[in-house]
Amino acid sequence: MQGIITIDGPSASGKTSVAKLVAQRLGIPYISSGLLYRAVALMCLLENVSAEEIEHKLGKYRLELRPTPTQNLVFLDGHEVSAALHSLEVDQIVSAVAVRPAIRQYVNDVLRRIPPPFVVDGRDMGSTVFPQAQHKFYLTASPEVRARRRVPERDAAFETVLAEIIRRDQADQQQSAPARDAIILDTSHLDLDGVVRAVLEHIAPSS
16 A cells, blocks of 8 residues: 555544554554644744744754654654643644644645655645545544543643634634545544544445
């Protein structure tokens, strides 16, 4: 199997967990596009500048994403910053980063240099970055369901996480539309294994 599989969806829709397991079961790398936007948001925090201002400093940093069998490691200038990418501070500015056309092009260029096969998750992987992908999926779920899933990952109350998810949905609306040929899966009432089985069934239907 030498293709690209895209798994898109809004914040906390389960796309990262699903993409990791699908890649693992297919024996190919998993790539998280969102980590690259989070890395640019981290650049903003390090430089104490806005998303607009960081566009002029992108060339200052060497950004790398290295997939391993179990996770994606992100490096800025050779220093691993993976753990710093999942903070509320990054959460609060990553949408402002992700809507900047120059930043999106920067991230897309990094992604397109990765040789297939791989499974990649994001918001517009199937519609914009890899329109040639052989298999495209779009995961969705209600904001409340997604907030409950994310609370254990954040040091914050349910109401705070829910408000942030709703704000992210509004901010990411333009980037989060599914590709016209994507298979849409509502994960609200499915467990992780159920979603993975549904994806794999579309990729390699049982005889």
